[in-house]
Amino acid sequence: MASCRIGNDIYSVGILNPAMRIFDVVMRTDYGTTYNSFLVRGTEKTALIEVSHATYFNQYLDNIKEVCEPAEIDYIILNHCEPDHSGALAQLLPYCPKAEVVVSRAGSIYLKNITNREDYPVRIAKDKDSLDLGGKTLSFINAPFLHWPDSMFTWCPEEKTLFPCDMFGAHYCEPYTFDYHTAYPDKYEIAFQGYYDAIFGPFKPYVISGMEKIKDLDIERICTSHGPVITKEGRLSYVMEKYREWSAPAPKTQKQIPLFYCSAYGNTRKIANAIADGIREVLPEANVCTYDLNHNDLGEMAGLLNSSDAFCVGSPTLNADAVAPIWMLLSHVDAINNKKKPVLAFGSYGWSGEAIPNLTARLTGLKMNVFEDGFKVTFVPSEDDLSAAKETGRRFAQSL
Ligand SMILES: Cc1cc2nc3c(=O)[nH]c(=O)nc-3n(C[C@H](O)[C@H](O)[C@H](O)COP(=O)(O)O)c2cc1C
Ligand SMILES: [Fe+2]
Ligand SMILES: [Fe+2]
Known part of the structure; x- marks a missing residue:
């Protein structure tokens, strides 16, 4: 993509990456992505907001040159230091000899280890600090854990434009810059929700506080770091509403205590049913269901695990370990929001019985509250x- 003017004095100079299919190892990106970057020009100073991925540096530099000489850049603002936006910084710095790199305090620590250099000026942006570019102001709003500890937002009141780091982003790539031109809105919505689930879902309380910090801003345009520029005419109210809806705490009506298991010959299944009976005796109001992982959708099971109040996980020992579907399920644990969750491991074995201690070690590593020795x-x-299994179920339920 070439550069494009998106506000009175704001230019998009980012990169399109339509072919990307996996982001950060774990995210499928069926619609590619964009690494957005913006130049804001005041009468006195010029700021670059977000850099780009290291791989696309040459195109990125060309995009900047279409708007200004890189040597004219006074500030390079990184709303967080993740390498999809900071990766090209080390290559860019020699072209911007007078530029100060502006980051939050936490960002200043990460930056040293990301560039492995300290020979450039760094300015720490504290909450509510601002920069005067001459007729344009950039003010900073600390937004920790949205989605890195160093994340912040940048706000330009004269342009009514918010640069919220990755918040409201989507791995979605079209040749168009603005959301109202999106050719496949249904696909954009899938990408937008997928991005929220993967990147912001683990930080819902922080999303709520971040939304609180921007609620009084007169926003006309959101220049997020991935996907189209979000506009008042387009999807601004949609993205705000969805972030509020998805981050609202779910109303709790009934305790959810699922039991997940695999069983080659039905032995672990019998134990699962007996433990479930014991739990139901103590907590008759709770929703206690058993799920054979070979007959249920993994994504659905992971959702049940992550939203449960407590859960049990059972595996036979096969070839000195728990079985693969159980490990697959545990690889989908939201490790941030499941700390201290009560969990009971169980299973049948023949001679060595490694499944239970191995599961216990993993669950302990996830900082869960593991019940007894399984x-x-x-x-x-x-x-x-x-x-005895039923009695263990009763004791587990009494401990909740
Ligand atoms: C292929 C295979 C490998 C096994 N490997 C082990 C093992 O390494 N250690 C062990 O204690 N039991 C082992 N067992 C025994 C099972 O754990 C035992 O039969 C158990 O009761 C199966 O429970 P399930 O009916 O819930 O699958 C193995 C069984 C099979 C079929
Ligand atoms: Fe990020
Ligand atoms: Fe990003």
């Missing part, structure tokens, strides 16, 4: 074993 039975559970 519950295990050798081969086929006897009536006594099932009574």
